[in-house]
Amino acid sequence: xxxxxxxxxLAGSLALALAAxxxxxxxxxxxxxxxxTYLYNFMVFAEWPNQDAHGAPESLxxxxxxxxxxxxxxxxxxxxxxxxxxxxxxxxxxxxxxxxCHLLFVTEREAPNMAAIQNVxxxxxxxxxxxxxxxxxxxxxxxLDGRRLVFDxxxxxxxxxxxxxxxxxxxxxxxxx
Amino acid sequence: xRLPITCLLALSCLAQARAEGPPLDLxxxxxxxxxxxxxxxxxxxxxxxxxxxxxxxxxxxxxxRAYGYRTLADVVNGMRGLYTTYDRRYEYLGGRGFGAxxxxxxxxxxxxxxxxxxxxxxxQAYIDNSGLLDLELIERVEYVPGTGSxxxxxxxxxxxxxxxxxxxADFDAVQLAGELSSYxxxxxxxxxxxxxxxxxxxxxxxxxxxxDGQTHYFPYFDAIGLHGGRAVGQxxxxxxxxxxxxxxxGFSLQAAHVSRTKASPTPRRQNAFNLPYYLxxxxxxxxxxxxxxxGRDLKSVSRLxxxxxxxxxxxxxxxxxxxxxxxxxxxxxxxxxxxxxxALTRYxxxxxxxxxxxxDDFRQRISSVGLDDHYVERIEYDxxxxxxxxxxxYATDEFAVSKxxxxxxxxxxxxPHAVDCSVAPCITYASKPAFSPRLAFTLAAGPDTTLKASxxxxxxxxxxxxxxxxxxxxxxxxxxxxxAELVLEQDWxxxxxxxxxxxxxxxxxxxxxxxxxxxxxxxxxxRTRGLEIQLDQLWEGGIKLRASAAWQAARDPEGKQLVNSxxxxxxxxxSAPLWERSCRLGLEAQYLGRRITQxxxxxxxxVTREGRPLAGAGLLNLTLSSAQGWRGLNWSIGIKNALNQRxxxxxxxxxxxxxxxxxxxxxxxxxxxxxxxxxxxxx
Numbered sequence: 001x002x003x004x005x006x007x008x009x010l011a012g013s014l015a016l017a018l019a020a021x022x023x024x025x026x027x028x029x030x031x032x033x034x035x036x037t038y039l040y041n042f043m044v045f046a047e048w049p050n051q052d053a054h055g056a057p058e059s060l061x062x063x064x065x066x067x068x069x070x071x072x073x074x075x076x077x078x079x080x081x082x083x084x085x086x087x088x089x090x091x092x093x094x095x096x097x098x099x100x101c102h103l104l105f106v107t108e109r110e111a112p113n114m115a116a117i118q119n120v121x122x123x124x125x126x127x128x129x130x131x132x133x134x135x136x137x138x139x140x141x142x143x144l145d146g147r148r149l150v151f152d153x154x155x156x157x158x159x160x161x162x163x164x165x166x167x168x169x170x171x172x173x174x175x176x177x
Numbered sequence: 178x179r180l181p182i183t184c185l186l187a188l189s190c191l192a193q194a195r196a197e198g199p200p201l202d203l204x205x206x207x208x209x210x211x212x213x214x215x216x217x218x219x220x221x222x223x224x225x226x227x228x229x230x231x232x233x234x235x236x237x238x239x240x241x242r243a244y245g246y247r248t249l250a251d252v253v254n255g256m257r258g259l260y261t262t263y264d265r266r267y268e269y270l271g272g273r274g275f276g277a278x279x280x281x282x283x284x285x286x287x288x289x290x291x292x293x294x295x296x297x298x299x300x301q302a303y304i305d306n307s308g309l310l311d312l313e314l315i316e317r318v319e320y321v322p323g324t325g326s327x328x329x330x331x332x333x334x335x336x337x338x339x340x341x342x343x344x345x346a347d348f349d350a351v352q353l354a355g356e357l358s359s360y361x362x363x364x365x366x367x368x369x370x371x372x373x374x375x376x377x378x379x380x381x382x383x384x385x386x387x388x389d390g391q392t393h394y395f396p397y398f399d400a401i402g403l404h405g406g407r408a409v410g411q412x413x414x415x416x417x418x419x420x421x422x423x424x425x426x427g428f429s430l431q432a433a434h435v436s437r438t439k440a441s442p443t444p445r446r447q448n449a450f451n452l453p454y455y456l457x458x459x460x461x462x463x464x465x466x467x468x469x470x471x472g473r474d475l476k477s478v479s480r481l482x483x484x485x486x487x488x489x490x491x492x493x494x495x496x497x498x499x500x501x502x503x504x505x506x507x508x509x510x511x512x513x514x515x516x517x518x519x520a521l522t523r524y525x526x527x528x529x530x531x532x533x534x535x536x537d538d539f540r541q542r543i544s545s546v547g548l549d550d551h552y553v554e555r556i557e558y559d560x561x562x563x564x565x566x567x568x569x570x571y572a573t574d575e576f577a578v579s580k581x582x583x584x585x586x587x588x589x590x591x592x593p594h595a596v597d598c599s600v601a602p603c604i605t606y607a608s609k610p611a612f613s614p615r616l617a618f619t620l621a622a623g624p625d626t627t628l629k630a631s632x633x634x635x636x637x638x639x640x641x642x643x644x645x646x647x648x649x650x651x652x653x654x655x656x657x658x659x660x661a662e663l664v665l666e667q668d669w670x671x672x673x674x675x676x677x678x679x680x681x682x683x684x685x686x687x688x689x690x691x692x693x694x695x696x697x698x699x700x701x702x703x704r705t706r707g708l709e710i711q712l713d714q715l716w717e718g719g720i721k722l723r724a725s726a727a728w729q730a731a732r733d734p735e736g737k738q739l740v741n742s743x744x745x746x747x748x749x750x751x752s753a754p755l756w757e758r759s760c761r762l763g764l765e766a767q768y769l770g771r772r773i774t775q776x777x778x779x780x781x782x783x784v785t786r787e788g789r790p791l792a793g794a795g796l797l798n799l800t801l802s803s804a805q806g807w808r809g810l811n812w813s814i815g816i817k818n819a820l821n822q823r824x825x826x827x828x829x830x831x832x833x834x835x836x837x838x839x840x841x842x843x844x845x846x847x848x849x850x851x852x853x854x855x856x857x858x859x860x
Contacts, residue, residue: 028215029203037203037211045208067671071717080204109671146346146372147215172212 034149035142036073039129042140043082043103045166048125060085063092063101065117066110099124111135125162139163140173150174217804230585230617230629232664232678232709234259234320238343241312243721243752243763245800245815245851247356249287249304252318253338255750257676258709258727259320260769261304262741264829264843265393265412266441266456268305273322274682274705274731274739275335284334284637284656286325290342290431292464293329296486297510297538297565300332300640306416307437307458311366311384313354313855314420316343323680324660326613326635327587330534330569334637334658335682342431344424345370345380350809350857359849360412361389366855378424387415393442395450397832397840404451408442411451427468434461443840447832448495457489457506476520486510500555501547510641511540531572538565541641543599561599563641565607568592573615585617585631593638597650606650611636629664643688647697654699657685672715681706689734695782701734719761720753738773740788741827745770754804763800769793774827774841786833791842794824809857814850821848 029037043060060082064070068091080087092098098117104126106117111132118137121128130138139157143150153176158165170176203211218239234256236246246252250261250268259272275284287294287302294309295302303309318340325333348370356364364386372378390412399406416437423430436459444450464482471477488508494501514536521529541563547556573587595607617631639653647653662680669675687701707729714722727746731739738744745768752763773788797820802813825842832840 028217031216031218033203034211034214034216037206040204041208041211069671076202077204144216144218146344146349148212149216150212168208172208 028147030073031144031149032070033073035131036070036077038142038149038151039103039105040077040080040082040087042127042129042165042169043087045169046103046127047164048102049162058085059088060103061088061090061101062103062105063090063098064105064107065092065098066107068105068107095120099126101126103127103129106130106132106135106138108132108134114138121161123160123162127158127161127163127165145174152176230619230631230664231321231323231662232257232629232666232676232711234322234711236318238316238347240750240752241315242802242813243761243800244750244765245763245798245802245813245817246312247851248306248312249308249310249318249338249340252312253304253320254767255748255765256320257711257725257748258322258707258729258746260743260746262826262829263305263845265443266439266829267301267303267307269829270302270304271741272727272729273335273680273707274684274703274729274742284332285336285338286329286333287338287340288329289340289433289462290429290464291466291480292431292462292482293332294460294462294484295332296460297484297512297541298486298488298508298543298640299642300637302338303435303458303460304338306386306414307435307439307460309418309433309435309460309462310340310342310420311382311418313352313366313368314342314380314382316341316347322678323631323662324613324615324633324635324658326591326611327571327573327589327615327633330589330591330611330613331567331593331636331638334635334656342420342422343370343380344372344422345378346372348380348857351859352855352857354853354855356386356851356853358388358851359846360391361387362851363387376425378422380420380422382418382420384418385416387413389413390440390442391846393844395443395840397834397838398450400836400838401447401834403448408451411440411442411454414439429466429468430464431466432461432463435459443828443830443843445492446495449493452493452495453503454492455490457491459485459487459489461485471519474521474523476522478516478518478520480516480518481513482516483513484511500549502550503548503552504558505546505548507542507544507546509540509542509544510538512536512538527574527576529572529574532570534567534569534571536565536567536569538563538567541565543641543645559599561597561641561645563595563597563599563644565593565595565638567594578618581621583619583621585615585619587615589613591636595638597641597644599645599650600648604649604651606644606653607638607655609655611655625668627664627666629666630662631664632659632661634659639688652699653688654686656687659683659685674713676709676711676713678709679707680709687734690778690782692735692776692784695778695784698734703732703734703736703739705729705731705739707731718754719758721751723750724748737787740775741772743770743772743793745793755801759804761802761804763798763802765798765800766795767798768795772827775831777831777833777839777841786839788827789841791825791827794822795820796822796824810855811857812852812854814852817849817851818845818847823847 074089078089111134114135114137128138129140131142141152153173236252253259261268321337325337352368354366366384368382370380393408395406419434421432439456441454466480468478488506490506516534518532543561545558546554569591571589575585592610593607597604597606615633620628637656644650660682664678667675682705684703689701709727711725725748731742733739747768749766770793776784776788777786779785798817800815803811828843
């Protein structure tokens with residue numbers, strides 16, 4: 001008797017779940033699609049000095065250093081117009097090429113080499129972003145907080161690179177120091 | 178009846194899959210709104226959090242869901258080289274040459290967010306429904322094989338299970354959950370988790386379960402003419418759990434409580450078969466932690482903890498006397514401690530961690546009473562008071578020897594003062610200081626290759642339960658182990674990792690009973706060697722594989738193969754998303770090799786029959802669960818032992834009647850099921 005009632009309850013709940021599922025609009029976004037969009041937004045709200053130093057002035061270089069988990073998530077950013085300039089996505093293969101980037105995303109696997117990367121970059125106007133606590137020297141550090149993607153901004157680092165980040169980004173940051 | 182439910186689940190998967198519209202252009206969404214949008218975390222090969230220089234096994238919250246884990250014992254069984262043994266009273270943990278059935282899980286330490294949870298009477302780490310946590314509250318479990326005395330002192334002899342709990346922000350909801358399972362099992366849980374605007378993170382949870390259990394048939398009790406060998410109504414289980422955690426900046430306060438009653442189908446005394454024998458355990462753990470930076474390169478972590486354990490086991494006698502119809506334990510353990518730790522990074526290339534701990538086991542009372550048939554207390558059998566105070570100092574330094582080589586040197590000093598006042602005058606049974614050193618090297622042999630080598634020593638004090646049988650508790654000595662281990666970690670790609678380890682453990686001062694004379698000896702020495710390998714692979718589309726194998730050669734102090742220690746073990750865990758990622762299927766296969774049962778002994782303790790080999794067993798578990806993003810509704814359904822393997826494990830207590838009837842194994846469950854449903858109300 002009890003078992004029968006339990007089954008009835010279960011069937012009812014599942015029917016409810018079914019109904020909810022049909023209405024539900026997929027709200028949550030895959031982690032790396034979200035990370036890619038954050039990178040895009042950082043570029044929208046940043047200003048780089050001395051634009052000629054980066055080669056073609058009409059383009060903005062988004063570089064990824066190290067094996068990454070973006071899959072196809074960065075493809076949709078390619079060619080997007082960012083403040084009148086064309087966004088170019090590059091998978092960087094050598095340390096030497098990093099100075100040409102506007103935004104450099106250091107993947108989890110290259111994070112332990114952050115010190116070496118900083119050495120190469122020096123005070124070049126490159127906005128470094130990482131998603132591993134091992135890359136603590138990055139200007140912006142992405143991390144998951146519960147079910148949300150948050151970021152911490154290292155203001156000193158950004159100043160050193162001569163980049164201006166909009167106050168809007170700083171307000172949205174979990175911490176800015 | 179089960180088929181329609183499965184169909185319904187599959188249907189709901191499909192419905193969900195179809196509901197997903199075309200991909201939207203995320204760049205068109207304002208940044209403010211994006212930061213408020215939830216993300217579906219990508220699965221990746223988990224990285225260990227602890228700094229241990231050994232091959233750590235990690236099980237994440239996602240794995241717990243994907244493989245339908247419902248107790249810590251399930252988690253442990255999925256890990257490389259580990260297994261549990263159930264005697265229908267407790268789950269006992271085994272691996273790396275330890276794990277005699279009935280041997281409380283004391284040689285392994287279970288830490289919840291850094292606080293040790295085993296009691297101070299039996300030193301048992303509770304990994305079944307008598308454990309403190311619901312698995313839904315766990316963020317990840319790390320098993321650190323090898324000794325941990327350098328960090329945790331007494332008891333961290335053969336490994337550490339490190340549990341990290343979730344935070345309120347991980348739920349961000351009021352969650353209602355229910356579960357139905359085979360043998361009349363039902364569980365309900367209410368969890369509230371939230372991170373407030375001001376940064377306060379709160380998690381509150383309460384749960385309760387009940388299972389009717391089964392009627393078990395024991396040929397042995399049938400043979401000796403007791404109730405046809407059938408234990409009726411002697412397998413039920415129920416528990417209640419409470420958990421609370423509050424975090425704000427560097428401060429954290431946590432409390433956990435559990436009480437569990439489990440009926441045992443096998444009696445304590447042979448002739449009490451099929452009479453009530455209920456194991457009642459109650460544990461409470463409270464801890465407060467303050468974490469702050471003293472300076473730029475000096476960090477302080479202070480932790481205050483309190484623990485309480487009560488054993489109120491109840492059993493019925495076969496009537497002796499009107500005043501002694503029942504017996505109830507009134508065993509109580511209470512303790513508190515304070516740990517002050519500093520981490521110093523002032524010196525280039527060095528991370529220095531040092532600190533001091535004081536622990537006071539101010540109550541370790543073993544007591545039981547006789548009750549009459551109105552449950553009125555008539556007789557107090559014994560009241561054995563023990564205490565122990567331990568002062569500890571520790572320091573470890575991790576430093577770069579060269580660009581590729583890192584060394585980790587550490588030592589811990591523990592000074593116990595353990596007193597047995599069950600005799601007059603009191604005996605101080607443990608007061609000698611113990612040094613637990615660790616020497617470890619990590620070599621980054623290439624960008625994807627890491628080699629780790631370590632040697633460490635650890636100890637374990639005799640516990641009140643062990644010494645309570647003797648009036649000469651000073652005969653007992655702290656058990657010792659010296660452990661050497663070599664680990665290779667090779668990342669063949671970001672999604673394919675190989676882990677291999679070989680180890681050699683030498684144990685000393687083990688207590689054992691000599692086979693030939695039956696005498697209790699305290700100077701046993703034994704050795705365990707083994708090899709473990711593991712492969713972790715992740716494929717495009719979220720398919721995950723973990724496969725492991727372990728071989729161990731474990732001897733007892735007399736040089737015989739250790740009881741209940743399989744020579745080989747293999748595990749396979751595979752999970753894959755189904756129906757456009759709306760559901761996930763988890764498949765778990767486990768093989769436990771041949772192992773031997775306990776030997777039979779006569780009344781003088783002399784061995785009359787050696788342990789006999791038990792055939793190996795293979796198990797298959799299947800779980801289907803809804804994926805994230807289900808508008809607050811989630812479900813999962815699981816089949817355990819899907820192939821309905823009939824298998825036995827060595828029994829914790831062996832019995833024989835002299836006419837050939839022997840009870841030395843316990844039959845385990847065949848195919849069984851569970852269904853879980855949870856709903857996030859108020860999001």
